[in-house]
Amino acid sequence: MYLQFSRRLFGKAVHVLVLGTFTILLAFPFYWMFITSFKQNLDLYTMENNPFIFNARPTLEHVRFLFAETRFVRWLGNTALVGIVVVAITLLLAVPAAYALARLAGRWGERLGIAIFLTYLVPPTLLFIPLSRVVASLGLQDSLWALILVYPSFTVPFSIWLLMGFFKSIPRELEDAAMVDGLTRFGAFIKMVIPISVSGILTVVIFTFTLVTQEFVYALTFISSESNQMIGVGIPIFLVRGDVYFWGSLMAACLVASLPIAFLYNLFLDRFIAGFTVGAVK
Amino acid sequence: MAIARAKIKSAGAAKSPLLSAAMFTPAVLYILLIVGGPFLLAIFYAFSDARIGNAEMHFVGLENFRSILQSPSFRVAIRNSFIFTIFSQIVVIIGSNILAIALEKTFRGRGLLRFLILLPWVAPIALGAIGWKWILDSIYSVITWVLVALHIYKPYNAPMWLGEPHLAIASVLLVHSWRLMPFSTVILLAGRTAIPKDIPEAAAVDGAGFWRTQLQIMIPMMRPIISVAVLFGLIFTFTDMTVVYILTAGGPFDSTQTLPSLAFATGIQGSDLAAGAAISLFLVPLLVILAYFMLRVAHRAEVS
Amino acid sequence: MAVVQTRNLTKVFKEGQLGAVNDVNLETREGEFLVFLGPSGSGKTTLLRMIAGLETPTSGEILIGGQIVNDLSPRERRIAMVFQSYALYPHLSVYKNIAFPLKAQKVPKDQQRPKVEWAAGLLGIGALLDRKPRELSGGERQRVALARAIVREPAVFLLDEPLSNLDAKLRASAREELERFHRRVGTTTIYVTHDQVEAMAMGDRVMVLNKGVVHQLGTPTEVYDNPADTFVATFLGSPPMNLSEIGDVIAGFRPEHFRPASTADAGAVPFRFKVENIEYLGSEWIVSGTLAGGKMDGKKVFSRLASAQTLKLGETYDFAVPRRELKFFDRATEKRVEPRSVTWQ
Numbered sequence: 001m002y003l004q005f006s007r008r009l010f011g012k013a014v015h016v017l018v019l020g021t022f023t024i025l026l027a028f029p030f031y032w033m034f035i036t037s038f039k040q041n042l043d044l045y046t047m048e049n050n051p052f053i054f055n056a057r058p059t060l061e062h063v064r065f066l067f068a069e070t071r072f073v074r075w076l077g078n079t080a081l082v083g084i085v086v087v088a089i090t091l092l093l094a095v096p097a098a099y100a101l102a103r104l105a106g107r108w109g110e111r112l113g114i115a116i117f118l119t120y121l122v123p124p125t126l127l128f129i130p131l132s133r134v135v136a137s138l139g140l141q142d143s144l145w146a147l148i149l150v151y152p153s154f155t156v157p158f159s160i161w162l163l164m165g166f167f168k169s170i171p172r173e174l175e176d177a178a179m180v181d182g183l184t185r186f187g188a189f190i191k192m193v194i195p196i197s198v199s200g201i202l203t204v205v206i207f208t209f210t211l212v213t214q215e216f217v218y219a220l221t222f223i224s225s226e227s228n229q230m231i232g233v234g235i236p237i238f239l240v241r242g243d244v245y246f247w248g249s250l251m252a253a254c255l256v257a258s259l260p261i262a263f264l265y266n267l268f269l270d271r272f273i274a275g276f277t278v279g280a281v282k
Numbered sequence: 283m284a285i286a287r288a289k290i291k292s293a294g295a296a297k298s299p300l301l302s303a304a305m306f307t308p309a310v311l312y313i314l315l316i317v318g319g320p321f322l323l324a325i326f327y328a329f330s331d332a333r334i335g336n337a338e339m340h341f342v343g344l345e346n347f348r349s350i351l352q353s354p355s356f357r358v359a360i361r362n363s364f365i366f367t368i369f370s371q372i373v374v375i376i377g378s379n380i381l382a383i384a385l386e387k388t389f390r391g392r393g394l395l396r397f398l399i400l401l402p403w404v405a406p407i408a409l410g411a412i413g414w415k416w417i418l419d420s421i422y423s424v425i426t427w428v429l430v431a432l433h434i435y436k437p438y439n440a441p442m443w444l445g446e447p448h449l450a451i452a453s454v455l456l457v458h459s460w461r462l463m464p465f466s467t468v469i470l471l472a473g474r475t476a477i478p479k480d481i482p483e484a485a486a487v488d489g490a491g492f493w494r495t496q497l498q499i500m501i502p503m504m505r506p507i508i509s510v511a512v513l514f515g516l517i518f519t520f521t522d523m524t525v526v527y528i529l530t531a532g533g534p535f536d537s538t539q540t541l542p543s544l545a546f547a548t549g550i551q552g553s554d555l556a557a558g559a560a561i562s563l564f565l566v567p568l569l570v571i572l573a574y575f576m577l578r579v580a581h582r583a584e585v586s
Numbered sequence: 587m588a589v590v591q592t593r594n595l596t597k598v599f600k601e602g603q604l605g606a607v608n609d610v611n612l613e614t615r616e617g618e619f620l621v622f623l624g625p626s627g628s629g630k631t632t633l634l635r636m637i638a639g640l641e642t643p644t645s646g647e648i649l650i651g652g653q654i655v656n657d658l659s660p661r662e663r664r665i666a667m668v669f670q671s672y673a674l675y676p677h678l679s680v681y682k683n684i685a686f687p688l689k690a691q692k693v694p695k696d697q698q699r700p701k702v703e704w705a706a707g708l709l710g711i712g713a714l715l716d717r718k719p720r721e722l723s724g725g726e727r728q729r730v731a732l733a734r735a736i737v738r739e740p741a742v743f744l745l746d747e748p749l750s751n752l753d754a755k756l757r758a759s760a761r762e763e764l765e766r767f768h769r770r771v772g773t774t775t776i777y778v779t780h781d782q783v784e785a786m787a788m789g790d791r792v793m794v795l796n797k798g799v800v801h802q803l804g805t806p807t808e809v810y811d812n813p814a815d816t817f818v819a820t821f822l823g824s825p826p827m828n829l830s831e832i833g834d835v836i837a838g839f840r841p842e843h844f845r846p847a848s849t850a851d852a853g854a855v856p857f858r859f860k861v862e863n864i865e866y867l868g869s870e871w872i873v874s875g876t877l878a879g880g881k882m883d884g885k886k887v888f889s890r891l892a893s894a895q896t897l898k899l900g901e902t903y904d905f906a907v908p909r910r911e912l913k914f915f916d917r918a919t920e921k922r923v924e925p926r927s928v929t930w931q
Binding site (some may be wrong): 015018019022023025026027029030032033038044045047050051054076092093094096097099100101103109112114116118119121122123124125126127128129130131132133136149150152153156157160185186210213214215216217221230231232234235236245247250251253254257258261262265266269270273274 | 302303304305306308309310312313316317318319320321323324326327332334358377380381384385395396397399400401402404405406407408409410411412413414416417419421422424427437458463464468470472502517521522523524527528541542546548549554557558559562563565566569572573576577580
Binding site for chain 2 (some may be wrong): 638639659660665666667669670673675676677686687690691734738814846928
């Protein structure tokens with residue numbers, strides 16, 4: 001009786017230890033962001049103070065500074081704008097394409113789908129140099145439209161792949177039944193398939209939006225003026241005056257920008273995994 | 283009913299090629315334009331003398347490549363690209379396997395824990411990096427504070443985490459591993475739950491203990507999933523410039539430059555588009571190799 | 587070779603709810619083939635898994651070979667188990683699958699090969715040793731699972747519905763192979779199934795379970811001809827025993843004992859039977875209809891006949907049940923009681 005009990009206790013202890021260690025290591029920076037955001041400067045920059053606790057009263061000064069005296073709110077707006085437009089473009093391009101490749105194109109559809117997915121592997125750090133020239137020659141430098149033009153290059157391939165898998169899981173009989181009832185193929189697509197695919201499409205929306213907010217290279221390369229920045233670049237680059245980092249506001253900005261994305265991402269996690277694992281999970 | 287079916291078949295078959303082409307052409311065209319085009323342009327620039335602000339461009343043959351290959355910072359960059367990519371991947375494979383095992387069974391609070399563990403991956407890269415920059419700050423680093431409190435270092439005498447070359451490299455490695463760990467864990471977790479429950483039970487009945495079951499049964503069965511996690515992880519780390527840019531800007535003294543960050547520094551900050559393009563092209567060989575392995579994994583999954 | 591015993595074994599999954607297994611007491615005999623028979627949810631698999639050590643009992647004891655094994659892990663109990671899906675390791679060859687238990691017990695490498703070959707030979711799969719499980723047919727996979735189980739020379743075999751994943755045609759031959767295998771090795775075997783045909787064909791004894799409670803433990807003859815209660819009576823036999831409430835008892839008779847009066851002996855209980863459905867199954871006929879007249883008027887009953895060509899739908903005939911084939915059950919407890927005289931009309 002005791003052997004079993006002590007064995008299980010030991011196993012449980014190790015389990016807790018492993019989970020605890022990893023969670024702390026992974027989540028600590030965010031706790032750090034949190035506590036820095038609300039610490040008074042004299043508390044923050046005094047070496048002797050214990051950094052893990054509040055030694056002076058917490059303050060909202062950094063948050064106030066962030067929202068009132070920096071372009072942070074404007075950046076949030078920029079990011080939201082770009083996000084929404086890019087989501088729209090992505091849906092317009094990816095949804096029909098994924099359907100066509102999943103249903104109509106047969107073997108070649110499969111191959112084309114894989115080819116499209118491979119373009120996802122062409123990194124922005126390779127394309128950004130020629131694209132900077134293209135953007136300049138189109139007169140789009142320092143404009144959000146440059147990002148809107150370029151971002152679908154990585155949101156569309158992955159969205160097509162995600163949706164292809166999704167559409168394939170819808171039984172063909174549904175469309176056949178709709179067509180027997182008189183709809184054309186395209187009509188069946190619009191009236192039957194899309195309404196059923198709302199959750200898949202929602203996944204693509206969230207995924208695209210998070211990709212837009214996380215992007216760094218293009219936003220850094222194409223946008224130069226402070227007021228046109230996206231949050232991904234504005235925060236680390238423009239919340240710095242010369243060499244002086246306003247850490248309190250900086251960390252507050254990081255937190256405000258990261259947490260909502262984290263919530264959204266979490267909700268749709270299983271779908272994202274399905275997209276990445278390419279059916280290798282059988 | 284049979285007649286109706288035949289009708290559908292003919293209607294569908296006749297319309298399909300045209301309709302399907304119409305439906306996927308916009309996406310394909312867009313991708314060719316925005317991905318394919320610039321890719322070719324990058325190659326073109328690499329053989330030219332393009333600069334920012336200069337409308338002219340001339341063909342210069344292999345000049346760019348020659349000067350890059352001779353530059354010491356380039357050699358450091360290639361070395362670093364591989365070091366960061368490979369070592370962070372090793373840390374992540376081991377760590378995420380352990381974490382996936384720990385997260386397998388449901389327990390109270392697992393959802394919250396999963397949320398916390400995912401944070402490094404879902405937060406925008408630059409923001410996570412800058413968070414670490416604060417943690418690794420040369421004066422106010424919390425790590426320094428702990429080490430001083432433990433009397434391992436004297437105050438003001440602690441190492442500069444981002445200021446000394448070897449420590450800077452270690453710091454970049456740390457941040458890359460930190461960022462990649464959740465991604466890999468979550469994929470491996472999906473792989474583990476796909477394994478039927480009676481396999482580890484059969485192993486238990488056969489007499490296998492915990493380690494034997496994991497190392498000889500569970501992990502080998504997860505080989506395709508582990509491959510996917512590793513391949514994506516390698517690509518994400520190898521092609522990333524953000525972590526280096528934010529943490530060290532390539533310094534101190536170019537000691538933490540990687541191929542992408544060097545390409546950015548040369549091409550955009552240094553205005554030498556041609557050299558920057560040439561540097562970034564060195565990413566291609568490894569990407570092609572990784573893409574090949576990706577296809578193999580996908581193909582094997584289809585076959586089995 | 588050992589005897590498996592359980593004492594007051596109970597497993598409750600959710601507080602306050604009825605247990606999956608409730609107060610089960612059993613004792614196997616050396617070398618017997620014991621079948622746990624019951625519908626899904628009856629607790630038979632949970633019971634098996636507790637004996638295997640894959641599930642911890644809420645209360646009660648499990649003994650193998652006279653030793654209490656509650657605290658022992660599966661590998662320490664000297665049992666072998668064949669799962670419903672066979673649970674073959676897909677990335678290992680057949681040889682490595684069979685060798686795995688030996689490897690786990692740290693048997694020296696040079697001793698592994700002879701044992702694997704012996705087990706493979708016993709099941710006739712010597713030629714398949716280099717293949718992978720996905721290349722094998724269902725029947726071959728069963729044999730590999732058995733080889734993997736036997737190679738450790740366990741004290742007890744536990745089989746969890748191993749035939750249910752096979753298609754019908756294969757099932758009969760696979761069943762026969764299992765029976766032959768058991769005769770050859772003679773290890774005490776516990777076999778779980780919901781298929782009463784399998785239970786009757788294979789079992790030395792059958793334990794009928796429902797809702798975690800043992801209804802009857804006995805030989806196939808005992809559970810079929812002398813069911814302990816109405817559940818056992820209706821679970822065994824297809825179509826199930828005809829039951830009807832009459833007076834203060836429930837009377838029952840099996841369809842094969844309900845035949846045209848002309849074929850029955852004198853003293854058989856007569857009934858008027860209106861035919862409503864006739865099914866020809868090739869080897870026999872299943873005729874269903876309702877009783878006409880008497881206390882059981884309108885009751886739906888089944889009959890099994892070797893020939894029914896003379897019967898017509900909608901017509902009423904004289905049928906009868908031999909008195910000795912009538913079973914009686916208490917109306918309240920549904921348990922079997924002594925035969926008593928009843929007025930049928």
